[in-house]
Amino acid sequence: MEEIKHRQVLLLGLESAGKTTIVTRLSEQMPPGEAVPGVEPTNGFSVKSLHHEGYQIECWEVGGADHLHKHWWRYKRRTQQGLIYVVDGSDVGQIPKAMKVLEDFLQEHATPSWPILILANKKDLVSDTKEIEELLSTSTEQLKKFVPFGSIKVMSCSAAPAPSPADQGLYDALEWVERSIDYNMGL
Ligand SMILES: Nc1nc2c(ncn2[C@@H]2O[C@H](COP(=O)(O)OP(=O)(O)O)[C@@H](O)[C@H]2O)c(=O)[nH]1
Ligand SMILES: [Mg+2]
Secondary structure: OOOOEEEEEEEOOOOOOOHHHHHHHHHOOOOOOOOHHHHHHHHOEEEEEEEEEEEEEEEEEOOOOOHHHHHHHHHOOOOOOOEEEEEEEHHHHHHHHHHHHHHHHHHHHOOOOEEEEEEEEOHHHOOOHHHHHHHHHHHHHHHHOOOOEEEEEEEEOOOOOOOHHHHHHHHHHHHHHHHHHHHHOOO
């Protein structure tokens, strides 16, 4: 039997971006058409395991409320192999704040080899995701210096019910994270 590959990632983002909903859908392997039941705001942190194609990804979500940002680094243990940063892709107005908060965090606490996935969530509420992806890609240019041995990728996803997993884009996102961590490990 093939060995399970254990990985650990940090999951950050402003409050209400959809972090808990995303990890709940993935960790409970919910059918795409099923709605994730209402989730409570994450106060402190929550760890969930995602099982996907031979990987077990331990996902550390830290609450996104403003007063919690200064504590994010505490969860950045040496074992965190990457960062998923979720933004509300349906709310262009809060993108500058979301990216500023990310920049401030990376400036102090980035791991130089991190793969960073910027995940524009709630694409079900957006008619065309290109605009938001381009905006995010432009904002990430200045973040590359914090991860000189890593990489940054922008993708869109949705944790809302959809006809198929492909429409939600969550597994594509996980695959990018898995591949990028493997690359860092020389696999
Ligand atoms: N339409 C839509 N709503 C979403 C999506 N993801 C999360 N939400 C909603 O956004 C709100 C905040 O979600 P939550 O997971 O608690 O965000 P968190 O604070 O980042 O953990 C909840 O009401 C969710 O139902 C999505 O992809 N599409
Ligand atoms: Mg949460």
